[in-house]
Amino acid sequence: MSRIGKKPVELPSGVEATVSGQTIEVKGPKGTRSFKATDDVTFSVENNAITVTPRGKSKRARQQWGMSRSMVENLVTGVTTGxxxxxxxxxxxxxxxxxxxxxxxxxxxxxxxxxxxxxxxxxxxxxxxxxxxxxxxxxxxxxxxxxxxxxxxxxxxxxxxxxxxxxxxxxxxxxxxx
Missing domain, CATH: 3.90.930.12 (Ribosomal protein L6)
Incomplete structure (x- = not known):
């Protein structure tokens, strides 16, 4: 289990995220950024937090899980503080x-x-x-x-x-x- 992947990414006030398929788009005070993930992970936005979950138990899905979560956290950090x-x-x-x-x-x-x-x-x-x-x-x-x-x-x-x-x-x- 990925220690990084398990943590949800909190959305600060003024930041909103939308998920469409494998693409997540984050809008904030500094601009808009998006990330397109592989088919090995799924995104969900609920309770002002973004959670990333792997699809299946394959090695590739577990690898993409933590990496995708880190990418989403970088999107949120970029549009809030830069x-x-x-x-x-x-x-x-x-x-x-x-x-x-x-x-x-x-x-x-x-x-x-x-x-x-x-x-x-x-x-x-x-x-x-x-x-x-x-x-x-x-x-x-x-x-x-x-x-x-x-x-x-x-x-x-x-x-x-x-x-x-x-x-x-x-x-x-x-x-x-x-």
Missing amino acids: FKKELEINGVGYRATMQGDKVLKLALGYSHDVNFEVPEGVTVTAPKQTEIIVEGIDQQLVGQVAANIREWRAPEPYKGKGIKYKGEYIFRKEGKKK
Whole structure:
């Protein structure tokens, strides 16, 4: 039995969910999100909570049970509070600025500045020159955009220069010895 799958997902006030076949749609103050599950699970909305149950006792049904419940919980969290990733930039001359709402300009020690196009559904802000905040209602998209920004200059182990997640520990190496 799935420990995660057994728990119902509570719907906060201002959030409503509708089920049509294998698709569940959640509407909240920040927007609307939907998820289409496999035929191995069923959704039911009752008493301000969403419950996910497996169809049958097959291994695949049990696997999809907990995963589908986690996806539904992420939908509810996304439309109520949203998701946020914070990035820090370390290094002399490394900085980030926003040009309008859709272009993040990164100076990362290359011979040219990097212009990062912000995709639809995500907001990127640079409150300081060494901070980047990625926010949105889709957890996967927020994480992917943050990873794509970090990919331009991942932190190196000798001086720690580069873009890292806030609170991330960078394993440091010692330099060459004579």
